[in-house]
Amino acid sequence: MGETSEITFRKMIAEDSDAVAEIEIKSFSLPWKRKDFFDMANNKNAEYIVGILDEKIIAYAGAWIAFEEAEVMNIAVDPDFRGNGFGKKIFAELIRVCKLRGATAITLEVRPSNFAAVKLYESFGLKTVGRRKNYYDNPTEDALIMWNTSITSDKPYNNQLFISCL
Numbered sequence: 001m002g003e004t005s006e007i008t009f010r011k012m013i014a015e016d017s018d019a020v021a022e023i024e025i026k027s028f029s030l031p032w033k034r035k036d037f038f039d040m041a042n043n044k045n046a047e048y049i050v051g052i053l054d055e056k057i058i059a060y061a062g063a064w065i066a067f068e069e070a071e072v073m074n075i076a077v078d079p080d081f082r083g084n085g086f087g088k089k090i091f092a093e094l095i096r097v098c099k100l101r102g103a104t105a106i107t108l109e110v111r112p113s114n115f116a117a118v119k120l121y122e123s124f125g126l127k128t129v130g131r132r133k134n135y136y137d138n139p140t141e142d143a144l145i146m147w148n149t150s151i152t153s154d155k156p157y158n159n160q161l162f163i164s165c166l
């Protein structure tokens with residue numbers, strides 16, 4: 001990594017699926033497939049971004065947007081680039097784009113053994129509010145359910161519209 005290298009972010013597009021799936025395979029025991037990312041890139045209810053360093057995708061993150069809630073589905077940094085602050089930067093950028101979509105709360109599930117991720121999320125104000133028993137396979141492990149219910153919104157969702165649609 002060059003000294004002047006600065007990570008930049010942009011929306012994930014379908015053509016990024018191969019590069020993203022490669023990092024996914026290096027990061028998880030049950031990785032999402034290339035097609036899963038291809039589909040997310042084209043899904044209007046999802047917000048996916050990639051982090052680019054020296055013209056190479058080195059990180060990605062994505063969330064599912066359901067009204068005012070953003071559920072983080074994926075986040076990973078290429079193992080060769082971890083520990084350099086890129087995880088923090090891409091998570092901050094994900095929150096920013098979710099807020100632009102009107103999200104005011106963010107939630108996710110994480111393995112309790114994933115100390116790096118739990119610490120990262122806590123640094124963004126997420127708190128553990130519950131546990132899903134044996135949620136993960138390979139290896140079997142509970143999931144911590146984490147929430148930050150008050151990320152402030154730059155463009156609040158129109159609750160009136162939601163209520164009138166019920």
Ligand SMILES: CC(C)(COP(=O)(O)OP(=O)(O)OC[C@H]1O[C@@H](n2cnc3c(N)ncnc32)[C@H](O)[C@@H]1OP(=O)(O)O)[C@@H](O)C(=O)NCCC(=O)NCCS
Pocket residue numbers: 027028075076077078081082083084085086087088089109110111114115116117119120123
């Ligand atoms: C979680 C992950 C995205 C963090 O990315 P990263 O670029 O290494 O993280 P950063 O360098 O920005 O560090 C952010 C914070 O995470 C925590 N952290 C990072 N690496 C850590 C480690 N090895 N041990 C403990 N905490 C760690 C620290 O709190 C750190 O903040 P600090 O340096 O101010 O103390 C990365 O480890 C990863 O891709 N893991 C595999 C995929 C994964 O588990 N995703 C989460 C699924 S829920």
